[in-house]
Amino acid sequence: MLGLVPVILGYVPLTLAMASAAMVLALVLAVALAVERVFRVPILDQLVLLFISFFRGTPLLVQLFLFYYGLPQVLSFLTAIDGVTAAIMGLTLHFAAYMAETIRAAIIGVDRSQWEAAQSIGMTQGQMMRRVILPQAARVAAPTLVNYFIDMIKGTSLAFTLGVTEMMGAAQKEAAGSFLYFEAFLVVAVIYWIMVEGLSQAQKALEIRLNKAYAR
Amino acid sequence: MIRIEGLTKRFGGTAVLNAIDLEIAKGERVVVIGPSGTGKSTLLRCINFLDRPDAGRITVGDISVDATRASRADILALRRATAFVFQNYGLFAHRTAQENIMEALITVQKRPRAEAEAQARRILKEIGLADKADSYPASLSGGQQQRVGIGRAMAIGAQLMLFDEPTSALDPEWVGEVLDLMRSVAAQGQTMLIVTHEMRFAREIADRVIFMEGGRIVEQGPPAQIFDAPQDPRLQRFLARVSA
Ligand SMILES: Nc1ncnc2c1ncn2[C@@H]1O[C@H](COP(=O)(O)OP(=O)(O)OP(=O)(O)O)[C@@H](O)[C@H]1O
Ligand SMILES: [Mg+2]
Numbered sequence: 001m002l003g004l005v006p007v008i009l010g011y012v013p014l015t016l017a018m019a020s021a022a023m024v025l026a027l028v029l030a031v032a033l034a035v036e037r038v039f040r041v042p043i044l045d046q047l048v049l050l051f052i053s054f055f056r057g058t059p060l061l062v063q064l065f066l067f068y069y070g071l072p073q074v075l076s077f078l079t080a081i082d083g084v085t086a087a088i089m090g091l092t093l094h095f096a097a098y099m100a101e102t103i104r105a106a107i108i109g110v111d112r113s114q115w116e117a118a119q120s121i122g123m124t125q126g127q128m129m130r131r132v133i134l135p136q137a138a139r140v141a142a143p144t145l146v147n148y149f150i151d152m153i154k155g156t157s158l159a160f161t162l163g164v165t166e167m168m169g170a171a172q173k174e175a176a177g178s179f180l181y182f183e184a185f186l187v188v189a190v191i192y193w194i195m196v197e198g199l200s201q202a203q204k205a206l207e208i209r210l211n212k213a214y215a216r
Numbered sequence: 217m218i219r220i221e222g223l224t225k226r227f228g229g230t231a232v233l234n235a236i237d238l239e240i241a242k243g244e245r246v247v248v249i250g251p252s253g254t255g256k257s258t259l260l261r262c263i264n265f266l267d268r269p270d271a272g273r274i275t276v277g278d279i280s281v282d283a284t285r286a287s288r289a290d291i292l293a294l295r296r297a298t299a300f301v302f303q304n305y306g307l308f309a310h311r312t313a314q315e316n317i318m319e320a321l322i323t324v325q326k327r328p329r330a331e332a333e334a335q336a337r338r339i340l341k342e343i344g345l346a347d348k349a350d351s352y353p354a355s356l357s358g359g360q361q362q363r364v365g366i367g368r369a370m371a372i373g374a375q376l377m378l379f380d381e382p383t384s385a386l387d388p389e390w391v392g393e394v395l396d397l398m399r400s401v402a403a404q405g406q407t408m409l410i411v412t413h414e415m416r417f418a419r420e421i422a423d424r425v426i427f428m429e430g431g432r433i434v435e436q437g438p439p440a441q442i443f444d445a446p447q448d449p450r451l452q453r454f455l456a457r458v459s460a
Binding site for chain 2: 111121139213
């Protein structure tokens with residue numbers, strides 16, 4: 001059984017790479033969606049609402065299948081996309097929808113005095129968002145966003161269903177050869193568990209750091 | 217010179233500012249007094265476009281903005297020529313005292329960081345908070361926070377500084393130090409428009425006192441005239457009430 005550990009551990013970088021790439025992309029998209037939701041650009045606002053509603057209203061697995069197996073039948077240029085890319089894209093879109101709502105709530109929660117102070121010194125809207133509002137919203141949103149990152153790491157296991165050999169795929173292959181199903185999947189579970197615990201610790205440290213300015 | 221013509225603001229049908237006309241000379245200190253809800257804050261906020269006026273023209277130096285067709289660029293230009301000191305300080309909570317003072321210099325005026333830092337340190341010394349440069353607002357007393365708020369306004373080099381009840385949110389023990397700082401700002405020749413309930417301070421610092429009621433300027437004149445020989449019965453009643 002111990003022989004399984006290094007084999008499956010070898011796929012940890014792939015898991016982290018998929019989750020990290022999706023996290024970065026989802027954050028960028030989510031901030032854009034959230035800012036749009038705050039300023040409510042006509043027409044665009046309806047599209048954003050539709051996007052968020054769809055990606056929150058359907059299961060991630062269904063979305064992944066729809067995009068990886070379904071969409072290329074309609075849009076042939078998508079056939080070139082491999083499973084890893086499709087998984088990253090699916091995770092990005094799905095979690096961006098959730099994160100946008102978190103970030104929007106955090107933006108709206110920034111005290112009115114902060115918006116007015118930024119305006120009064122002559123900042124443009126872009127400067128106000130970048131320099132004053134988003135940094136303060138980030139502090140409020142950060143713990144929740146880390147939770148989504150944790151969900152994303154676990155979500156990468158769904159890439160297995162798109163034919164990607166990640167930790168689950170590797171465990172499946174190892175188990176098929178040795179019949180050590182329980183052991184193989186236990187190793188996978190424990191590795192996920194350790195990664196998530198590590199992140200939870202990092203989350204606590206991050207919270208303390210972000211609250212530094214607010215300590216009396 | 218600052219000129220306000222026909223400044224009008226309505227909130228849901230009721231006129232809070234009724235075609236206000238006001239001229240302020242360079243270096244002049246004008247204090248606005250009046251009962252609660254008469255539009256004193258709204259007047260200041262409209263000059264800074266924190267509230268958008270419904271009509272009127274605001275001229276600050278070379279910048280002249282017609283409220284009915286003010287573009288984004290007009291509004292920014294006007295805001296950059298004026299500075300606002302808020303009742304509840306409005307310091308950027310995620311920035312230190314020094315960063316608060318530097319923010320407009322770096323982000324808005326695009327000055328080199330070294331220059332902005334040097335100026336922020338000069339101002340910190342002036343407001344008596346050189347030792348608090350790296351403190352965040354939450355760790356400062358109310359009086360210290362408001363001094364940083366005034367320091368932030370000083371950094372802008374505005375042609376007009378607007379004060380909306382700068383001491384009203386303060387514990388009594390901190391009022392004196394903020395008024396002292398305002399005196400020293402005044403001594404530098406800064407043009408100031410101040411809303412305050414501190415009548416003694418108003419009498420002392422003002423070149424001219426304006427009494428507002430119901431969105432109108434009811435009476436104005438030098439402090440001695442307004443406080444010692446008020447003409448309008450509304451002003452007489454108001455003064456009797458605040459001195460009681
Ligand atoms: N955003 C707003 N929406 C609706 N009504 C408003 C708004 N801001 C102010 N008002 C109303 O406009 C009137 C004038 O308000 P303003 O704050 O200018 O008075 P003020 O003279 O500064 O009073 P105070 O001495 O209490 O600060 C008040 O009746 C107030 O309720
Ligand atoms: Mg007021």
